[in-house]
Amino acid sequence: MKIVQKIKEPIKEEMEVFEKKFKNSMMSKISLLNRITFFIVKRKGKQIRPMFVFLVAKLMGNGKIDERSYRGAALIELIHTATLVHDDIVDDSYKRRGFFSINALWKNKIAVLVGDYLFSKGLLLSVDNEDFDLLKIISKAVKEMSEGELLQLEKSRNFEITENVYYEIIKKKTAVLIASCCSIGATSVVSTQNEIDKIYQFGELLGMIFQIKDDLFDYSDKIIGKPTGIDLKEKKITLPFIYAINNVNIKEKKWLINSFKNSNKGKKNINKIIKKVIDVGGLEFSIKKMNFFKKKALKILFSFPKNKYRDSLELIVDYIIERKI
C-alpha cells in the first residue's frame, strides 16, 4: 500500500463523506459559479488539510468525530480554496495540479470574485452553525498567512536575513495552516485548551519541516518534476543559503552575494551557487534542523495515547521529510 493511502486508511470513510459535504457547501444559484466550482472540485489535490482535521479529531475524540469536524474541514477547505484561487492571480501560475487554473480559464476578474464567494461561503457555514471557535482559528490563520507572505516579500531578498526571521516567515506563511487544521480537529471534538495548544504546536513543527523540505528542493536535483534553482532565480533566500553566507569567509560571502544578485542571468550561475551552498554544508545543516523539529514534534505526539490515528500522524512526519516531490 502506498504511504499516503496508509496514512489515510483510518479515516477513509470520513474523507468520502467529507467530499460530498464539501461539494454541497459550494453550491450557488448562479450557474456560472457552479460551472467553476465543478472545476475546483475536480482538480482537488491530496486533501491534506481535511486529513489533518479528521486524524486529530479522531485522536482527541477517542475515535469519534462530530458534525463540527466536517464543518471545520469544509471551512478550512473553502478558505484555502479561496486563497488558492486568488493565488492563481498572484502567481500567474497558469497550471495547477495538471488542470488549467481558474485564472487561465476565466480570467482574473472572475478569479477574484470566485475567491471572495468561497470565502463568504466558509464564513456563513461557520456563522450559521455558530462554530465561532473554529472561525476564530481560521481568521487568525488567514491573518498570519498574509502577514507571512508579506514578511517574505519584505525580508527574503535581504542578505541580513537571519535564521530566526526565516523561521518566522515559514511559520506564518506555511506552518500556521497545518497547525490550524490540527487545532480545528481538536476543537471540533471536546478537548482541553492544553491539548489544543499541544496539537497546534505539533502541526506548526510539521509545517516548518514541510517548508524547509520544500525549500531544499531548490538545491537538490534528485527529484522529479520539480525544477531546481527557482527560488534562487526569483532571488528568494532560504535556509541553506542563510547558513552558507553566515559560515564562509568574507571573500566567499562576497562571491555568494554577487552571484546571487546575478542569479537571474543563466542556469550556469545558479548551479555554481548551488554547488557552493552544498559544499559548505547548507543542505546538511537544513536536514539537521528538520530532524531537530521532527524530534520535538514526535515528543508532543507521543504524549497522546497510541492508536491508529496517532500512528498515521507519525507516518506523516516521516513522509514529509522523505518525500521526493
Next chain:
Amino acid sequence: MKIVQKIKEPIKEEMEVFEKKFKNSMMSKISLLNRITFFIVKRKGKQIRPMFVFLVAKLMGNGKIDERSYRGAALIELIHTATLVHDDIVDDSYKRRGFFSINALWKNKIAVLVGDYLFSKGLLLSVDNEDFDLLKIISKAVKEMSEGELLQLEKSRNFEITENVYYEIIKKKTAVLIASCCSIGATSVVSTQNEIDKIYQFGELLGMIFQIKDDLFDYSDKIIGKPTGIDLKEKKITLPFIYAINNVNIKEKKWLINSFKNSNKGKKNINKIIKKVIDVGGLEFSIKKMNFFKKKALKILFSFPKNKYRDSLELIVDYIIERKI
C-alpha cells in the same frame, strides 16, 4: 453648507472618533503592511458606509450609539477595503480616488495579500468581540456581492436580459452593501427584527437607485469627470438599453443590437446608440423607475420617528438622485 456636509452633520463627532478607531484596526507588526495601510487610510473617500451605520444606529437607538456600532462600521470598512484592493486587480484601474491604486504601486501579489489581510482583520475584530450577528450580515453581503458581479458577467451581455434580471443584478452587486450598512447600524443598537428588516429594505432601495443613477451617466453628458458610453463600449447592458430594445419595432431592435455589437468600434457608433435610446424614452423610463423606488424608500423611512438622523437619511435619497457625479 454643502449637501454632503449637511447630511453628516448629526454624526460629525462619531465620524471623527471612527476614523481613529479604523486606523488602529488595520495595524500590523509587519512594517510593509503598515506602509500600505497608511496609503489606504490617506485615500479614504466619502466614507458613505460608516455614515449609514451611524445615522441608522442613532435613528434606531434614540440618539445613542454603542461601541458595537463603531466595530460594525470598522468591520464593513475593512471588508469593503479588502474587496476594493482586490478590485484594483480586477478592474486594472490604475488610479482610484486620485491616488495610485495599491495595485499599481505594489503589484498584484501584494494587492491580493493585503486584501486577505484586511479581510481577516475584519473577521477577528468581530470574532474577538463576539459580534456574531454583525458578522453574519457582512458574510451574507460578501456572498451576494460576488454572486451579483458574476451574474452580471454572465447575463449583462445577453440581449434577452429582462428588467427583473437587471434589478436582481444591481440588488446583489450594489444594493446589498448599503442595505447591510443600515442593517448593521440597526443591529448594533438594540432593535427588533422587524425594524432591522425595514431599514434593510430602505437601504436596498437606496442602493438600487444609486446604481440606476450610476448607469444613467453612461447616457448623459451633463456630468463632469465621468465619461459617457463606457458601459456600452464594454458591452454592459443597463436599464435604459433594456427598455429601448423592448420598446422599439423589430427593425429598430435589430439595428440597436447590431450597433451594440459594434459599440467597441468608435465613439460615433456609441453616440448613435445613446441618441436612439434617449429618443425612445430609455432615460425617461429609468428616471421614472428611480422615483418609484424613492417613493417606496421614503414610505419605509417615514415609518420611523422624525428627527435629525431621519432628516439626513431623507436628504441622502434626494442627493443620490440629483448628484451630478
